[in-house]
Amino acid sequence: MAEQARDERFDHLFASTVRDRLDGGRYGGSASPAAEDAVPLTYGFPYPESFPTAELVAATETVLEEEAADVLQYGGGEYAERLHDGLLAREHDRGIDASREELIVTNGATYALDAIASTFVDPGDEVLVESPTFVWSLSVLDNRGAELTGVALDDNGLDPDALEATLEAREAAGEPTPKLLYTIPEFQNPTGATLTRERRERVLELAAEYDFLIVADDAYGELRFAGESPPPLAAMDDSGRVIRVGTVSKTIAPGVRTGWIVAAEPLAEQIGTMVAGGTNTFTQSVLGRYIDAGHYGPTLERLLDGYEKRRDAMLDALERHLPAGSSWTEPEGGFFLWVTLPEGVDAEEMLPLAAEEGVTYLPGERFFVDDSGRGTRSARLSFSHCSPAELDEGIAALARATERYLD
Amino acid sequence: MAEQARDERFDHLFASTVRDRLDGGRYGGSASPAAEDAVPLTYGFPYPESFPTAELVAATETVLEEEAADVLQYGGGEYAERLHDGLLAREHDRGIDASREELIVTNGATYALDAIASTFVDPGDEVLVESPTFVWSLSVLDNRGAELTGVALDDNGLDPDALEATLEAREAAGEPTPKLLYTIPEFQNPTGATLTRERRERVLELAAEYDFLIVADDAYGELRFAGESPPPLAAMDDSGRVIRVGTVSKTIAPGVRTGWIVAAEPLAEQIGTMVAGGTNTFTQSVLGRYIDAGHYGPTLERLLDGYEKRRDAMLDALERHLPAGSSWTEPEGGFFLWVTLPEGVDAEEMLPLAAEEGVTYLPGERFFVDDSGRGTRSARLSFSHCSPAELDEGIAALARATERYLD
Structure with missing residues (x-):
């Protein structure tokens, strides 16, 4: 069977990142x-x-009964605000004291990463990632023109020696040091590895020394069923260099497509300008009520x-x-x-x-x-x-x- | 009261579009x-x-009762698919025959515009917009580094003479012609003007002649309560140059944060790669059921x-x-x-x-x-x-x- 030729009439109108990969993505896909x-x-x-289906039905009924005119409007009402309170409370339980201005609720964690990449990455900027790491995040960073460099990881998570060697080599070669390190410190995707406490300290030191920000994707941190968690990077950091990304996809459901960013205020303020469009206040209200009714734990x-x-x-x-x-x-x-x-x-x-x-x-x-x-x-x-x-x-x-x- | 100084420690790490406007947005805000x-x-x-609060409650109950395991999962189930069918049927009623591959459902129309801008705009690329036009769209295009040029508009919508003059002048000056024209042809935001049929024809001719794409933001087209609508630009076009953006924010509710893109397949395929993360299948399922139950009309x-x-x-x-x-x-x-x-x-x-x-x-x-x-x-x-x-x-x-x- 002859394959139909790709319609190339508009190829010259694409942005360069899109044009560069018209013959296939640069990174491994997830096709199966x-x-x-x-x-x-x-x-x-x-x-x-x-x-938690029944709880979500009940929450939907409650929020639409009590404040439909806010739930369905731009901006949301009281229950959308309670989602923010609830997420801040969970962050607090993890050792992170964030203010309302430091929290941005997004349409999912991947979109949160996209907004972060848009805020910091100019095409050609270096971003460090774990090697291996989550393929979809690679695509998102690539969309924003990031040049990705992998840093080795083992059973104890990202290897700080490998990280330091990469940074030293770039500095010695007169190359700009990276702006961002993207890491999944807890139950890493794909390896399941968790970064040890000692390594966390070293990674934070290197961030200060080489002047980069750490994007800590914490999709799985709350899903520990054995052993003890080291504190999240943001809880050990007082420099404001750690940007956390969270999601309820694994603790409530992926279909409600809600994630968040916690970042120091000067960073959060600018990330907020790169988040395109409003958020789903219907879903946010349902989740706010869900948390408020005590279902999360x-x-x-x-x-x-x-x-x-x-x-x-x-x-x-x-x-x-x-x-x-x-x-x-x-x-x-x-x-x-x-x-x-x-x-x-x-x-x-x-x-x-x-x-x-x-x-x-x-x-x-x-x-x-x-x-x-x-x-x-x-x-x-x-x-x-x-x-x-x-x-x-x-x-x-x-x-x-x-x-x-x-x- | 002394104003607190901005924390500038991380300013050098921002992407250039963010750095360029640290002292305030380039375009008029919507603060009041x-x-x-x-x-x-x-x-x-x-x-x-x-x-339509009661209808949305009923739709939520139905979809979670019938297929919660799909509604709340990545990808969604039958009802999320019916939203796609329903949107294609509405497009068909407007004179647009689009296939499933030409439709992308997004987390709202503004995010749809962001994905389109990301697909086509390299920093510094020229984009034409109506003058005046929706401020938030200006910010989104600016986020992607677009250089924006305004084209005059009157009671009959975008002025094709002004458009042609702008294009001719650029060509005469040896400047690249724009990749995109962003227009709101129906009940324009902010003026309420609707583009006449004759002007639509000329705009389409100019797009072919000067080789640009038209992004037609159709947030209000279904909200005609008097007079007759000219056909949407996409219904008059057979070149594949019109990218439509739709939303249910004005016909159902803003809080459900759902929009869509209809574009020719080679464009839709690439736009799809720039949409970061999955969509809210919970909301999509509710809306699919809502449409399926006959509530839209x-x-x-x-x-x-x-x-x-x-x-x-x-x-x-x-x-x-x-x-x-x-x-x-x-x-x-x-x-x-x-x-x-x-x-x-x-x-x-x-x-x-x-x-x-x-x-x-x-x-x-x-x-x-x-x-x-x-x-x-x-x-x-x-x-x-x-x-x-x-x-x-x-x-x-x-x-x-x-x-x-x-x-």
């Missing part, structure tokens, strides 16, 4: 083979029963239980099914773990075979900003979405695919 | 004096009773009646109260009219006095991209928000302020 019967370990979807408790069971099921299945030469991370929270398959496996190349055997995943190399071949043997596995029984089936299928591939 | 007792003719808010009929009454009340009050030497537009739909006060009035300077007398508005000069002083005597008046009795009070206050100012 269509495999209806395969167990999907691909995406970071919450499990279907996790959603109990739902989170229930989710921790659900995610811990799923992580346990996946770890157990990995132990029982995977061939010798495999290894994996053992995160104490979040949605993902990072598996490394035996020598000789190319997880990207193996993906169609895996789908045939009954499992899909995101190949590791897609999460790296360069083509150094790191991650070739690895994959991100999501334990958030499937039932424990499905997770077992999925890992068994991964084991079969690996054995067939190596055979 | 605090005047609690004044009649607000300032903002384009729908009137409170316009909202009947609500719109009710709103037309409400807005026509308000426009009539405002026209009547202008006639009765304003001093000789005043004039105003008489739009057949939308939210706004444009008043021009007698010689000697500076509407910006008069605003505090007007607030004292009991009315607020947005001064005309804020809607112009240059400082040519056009609009000094003018103001945008919104008839969408207040009751007919309040509108009368507000215009009486405007008349008193004008007389005191000129006295």
Whole structure:
């Protein structure tokens, strides 16, 4: 079948970042083979029963009954304001004292990152990212023309020695130091790693020394079901260099598409000017009422239980099914773990075979900003979405695919 | 009281568009004096009773009862898809045959414009706008580094002669022609003017001749309560050069923060890559159900009646109260009219006095991209928000302020 030619009539009118990638994105996509019967370990979807549906129905009824004329209007009313209060209270519980002026509620965390990138990144500016890191964030930073440089990460999170070496090398070469470091310090996507307290201190010191800002994407921090959390970077910082990004996608539901930014006032003020358009005050009001009615904490408790069971099921299945030469991370929270398959496996190349055997995943190399071949043997596995029984089936299928591939 | 100094520690880290306007925005803001007792003719808010509250409650209950696991998940389910079907059907009724691939649902129309600007505008690129035009759109285009040039507009909308003269002059000077023309063809914000059919044809011809795209912001087109609409630009175009922006903010409610883009597929495909993050599938599902249940048309009929009454009340009050030497537009739909006060009035300077007398508005000069002083005597008046009795009070206050100012 002949493929239809791309319509190129308007190509010259695109902005340069768009023109540069007309033949395909610069970074690994999240496309996955269509495999209806395969167990999907691909995406970071919450499990279907996790959603507090009845509570959201009740909250919607309440806010529309009590203040529809504000809820549905530009700007919102009392309940939208209570969402702000509720988020500030949760930040406070994490050790972060932010004022109302330092909080910006956004249409989701990815859009929050886009607004931050728009505020700081001129095309060609250097931004440091973890290597590997969340592919979608790479695309967002790329949209704003950022030049991305990866910094190595291990089981203890971002490696401050590697970070320092990168910064020193740039300085020695007379290159400008980066404006931003984008990091996911808690239950990192894709590895599940959490940055240790000692490393947090070093990262903050380096930010001051080399004069950059830290964008801390904290999508998973509240989802710790075992162990102890180090304080968030922002709670350890008094310089105002840490910009936090949060979301309720993992603690309430992705569909309500609500995230936030906490940043020092001079930064928040300018980020606010780059947020295009108003926010969804209908949803904000529903969430404000939801939090006000006391549902946030109990739902989170229930989710921790659900995610811990799923992580346990996946770890157990990995132990029982995977061939010798495999290894994996053992995160104490979040949605993902990072598996490394035996020598000789190319997880990207193996993906169609895996789908045939009954499992899909995101190949590791897609999460790296360069083509150094790191991650070739690895994959991100999501334990958030499937039932424990499905997770077992999925890992068994991964084991079969690996054995067939190596055979 | 000493004003606190701005914290300038991080100024050097901002992107250049942000740095360039640290001392204040380049375009007129929408700030208005605090005047609690004044009649607000300032903002384009729908009137409170316009909202279909009961229908939205019912729609929320239905979608969460029938498919909560999809509604609250990434991607959405059947009802989010029905919103797409419903919007395509409404576009079809306006004469536009768009495919599913040519429709992008966004978190509101302003964000839609931001995604379009991000797709086409490199910093320094020329973008043409109507003069006057919607201030918030100016900020969004400015955020993406656009150089804005105003094109004159009169009671029949954008002036094609002025447009052609601008394009010819640029070409003669060896300057690049603009990539985009941003226009509000229906019940323009701020003037209420609608582009005539003949002018639409000329604008389309000029787009082909000078090779630019037209962004047609159609926030108000469905709100015609008198007269006949010319076809939308996209319905008259077969070149694929028209990008439409729509919103339900004026036909359902601003708080649900949902807009859309319709563009030819090669454009839509790239715009889609610049839309950061997912959309609010909770809200989309509610709106999909709302449309599916047949509420869109009947609500719109009710709103037309409400807005026509308000426009009539405002026209009547202008006639009765304003001093000789005043004039105003008489739009057949939308939210706004444009008043021009007698010689000697500076509407910006008069605003505090007007607030004292009991009315607020947005001064005309804020809607112009240059400082040519056009609009000094003018103001945008919104008839969408207040009751007919309040509108009368507000215009009486405007008349008193004008007389005191000129006295």
